[in-house]
Amino acid sequence: MLQVRDGLLQVLLWRRAHDPFAGSWALPGGYLEPGETLEQSIRRHLAQKVDVRELAHLEQLETRSEPDRTPHEWQLATAYLGLVPSDADPRIPDDTAWHPVDALPPLAFDHESIVLAGRERLRAKLSYTNVGYALAPREFTISQLRDIYAAALGHDVSATNLQRVLLRRGVLESTGQLRASGPSGGRPGALFRFRKQTLEVTDQFAVLRPPSGAGPSSLLRSRAFPAKGGRHR
Amino acid sequence: MLQVRDGLLQVLLWRRAHDPFAGSWALPGGYLEPGETLEQSIRRHLAQKVDVRELAHLEQLETRSEPDRTPHEWQLATAYLGLVPSDADPRIPDDTAWHPVDALPPLAFDHESIVLAGRERLRAKLSYTNVGYALAPREFTISQLRDIYAAALGHDVSATNLQRVLLRRGVLESTGQLRASGPSGGRPGALFRFRKQTLEVTDQFAVLRPPSGAGPSSLLRSRAFPAKGGRHR
DNA sequence: GCAAAAGTGTTGTGTCTACACCCATGT
DNA sequence: ACATGGGTGTAGACACAACACTTTTGC
Numbered sequence: 001m002l003q004v005r006d007g008l009l010q011v012l013l014w015r016r017a018h019d020p021f022a023g024s025w026a027l028p029g030g031y032l033e034p035g036e037t038l039e040q041s042i043r044r045h046l047a048q049k050v051d052v053r054e055l056a057h058l059e060q061l062e063t064r065s066e067p068d069r070t071p072h073e074w075q076l077a078t079a080y081l082g083l084v085p086s087d088a089d090p091r092i093p094d095d096t097a098w099h100p101v102d103a104l105p106p107l108a109f110d111h112e113s114i115v116l117a118g119r120e121r122l123r124a125k126l127s128y129t130n131v132g133y134a135l136a137p138r139e140f141t142i143s144q145l146r147d148i149y150a151a152a153l154g155h156d157v158s159a160t161n162l163q164r165v166l167l168r169r170g171v172l173e174s175t176g177q178l179r180a181s182g183p184s185g186g187r188p189g190a191l192f193r194f195r196k197q198t199l200e201v202t203d204q205f206a207v208l209r210p211p212s213g214a215g216p217s218s219l220l221r222s223r224a225f226p227a228k229g230g231r232h233r
Numbered sequence: 234m235l236q237v238r239d240g241l242l243q244v245l246l247w248r249r250a251h252d253p254f255a256g257s258w259a260l261p262g263g264y265l266e267p268g269e270t271l272e273q274s275i276r277r278h279l280a281q282k283v284d285v286r287e288l289a290h291l292e293q294l295e296t297r298s299e300p301d302r303t304p305h306e307w308q309l310a311t312a313y314l315g316l317v318p319s320d321a322d323p324r325i326p327d328d329t330a331w332h333p334v335d336a337l338p339p340l341a342f343d344h345e346s347i348v349l350a351g352r353e354r355l356r357a358k359l360s361y362t363n364v365g366y367a368l369a370p371r372e373f374t375i376s377q378l379r380d381i382y383a384a385a386l387g388h389d390v391s392a393t394n395l396q397r398v399l400l401r402r403g404v405l406e407s408t409g410q411l412r413a414s415g416p417s418g419g420r421p422g423a424l425f426r427f428r429k430q431t432l433e434v435t436d437q438f439a440v441l442r443p444p445s446g447a448g449p450s451s452l453l454r455s456r457a458f459p460a461k462g463g464r465h466r
Numbered sequence: 467g468c469a470a471a472a473g474t475g476t477t478g479t480g481t482c483t484a485c486a487c488c489c490a491t492g493t
Numbered sequence: 494a495c496a497t498g499g500g501t502g503t504a505g506a507c508a509c510a511a512c513a514c515t516t517t518t519g520c
Contacts, residue, residue, distance in 0.1 A: 034307065038298040063296045063311050065271040074267065078296050127441050143499075155443035160500075161483060165440055168481080185492030186498030203481095205438030207360050207398055207509070210388035376472075393473075394510060401508080418519030419471030436508095440482065 141189030374422030
């Protein structure tokens, strides 16, 4: 479960009470109950840590099966990536805490590599989808959004270009509103929101895309009128 | 397991001998043995159908857990995408056959949706990675490669542009060789090969990429010399 | 010479980055 | 007025699609 807090990308970790790895930090989760899907199970386990309504996006990452990933007993684990908007401040139990992904404590099992894989997935999807909605508050100024993107991506982001890219793609829309300017002055920022609150691919990055006029399956298409004489056009 | 055969994208299916779904077609696979990773297990089951050396690429797709995806007993399944070069013609057992993905017979369980998900993954990766190596023969002409891409993508592909895109990205390299021209004449084609035989992302499709000069983590960077007077340049 | 197949040259388009400049507010 | 932060205008780089044209072969 990732969130941008205090300008940093952070992950919710849980301090293990029991062996193995008693006392060290781990990702929240647990066993699958009979009759439950993996997604239901993750949501159930997370609900014990955080109000589920805060969870703005959840997607499957990968199933790990290495026999030595857990000691004593062999366990398969399916990892999920969950995202929480940066303005949510869920009450969390005493045995959990947010940790910056850039400065993780030693983690139990293979959880460190799972966290890093989740971060990579998030970074990729920030580029070509609208997942931003799951990290941002409902309404925000472009600079707020820029800080969220910068924290998640790990590098500076230009507010100018971020605005233009997301507007051109139709990912953001303007609420007519303005945010009052801060105590140190400055022009008030316009408030924006994500047009959709569900995942959408916004950049097909599909080089090798279908030829302009053609339908999806042109394999059966006959090359009508082999152009004996005239060029049309 | 997907392959381009006879100009069509096809999937290797296995006719089930036993209930449930006795007699209908299904994806090859089977139970995980103790101490085995999922990947080892898939390779083991596939080896019973096809020589494993033919498998040029294998990647995990998704784990399905819906309780009603199998009758009577609840089973989780982790789906993998395997690719075989189009010049391989593996000996396959009598109870298996290749089927065009465009014209699947009714499949057991949720296997149809898995096949379609695999095709989507393949199509996406053809655009931004070098996965083509896993579908193409070791050496090929551009038109052969175009036919393979066209079959996998489901639409016409321009040989001209395919060549330029893949060369520009450094994905293909020319062997000095020429292929003899066919019986109907025509200029002989140059032979190319994929520079790498392992998966590589070749198009970052990373809009929102780091600013040109900056290292990966510029969050800790102090904005040295706040430019009191002079502009530098 | 002519058809077939392969390959190159060239133009136009869209999307992005970078950077200069203008705008609105607080003190 | 001027500092602070927000927003627009514009130019250049790049990757790609489309298509005209040239090259090399078989017949």
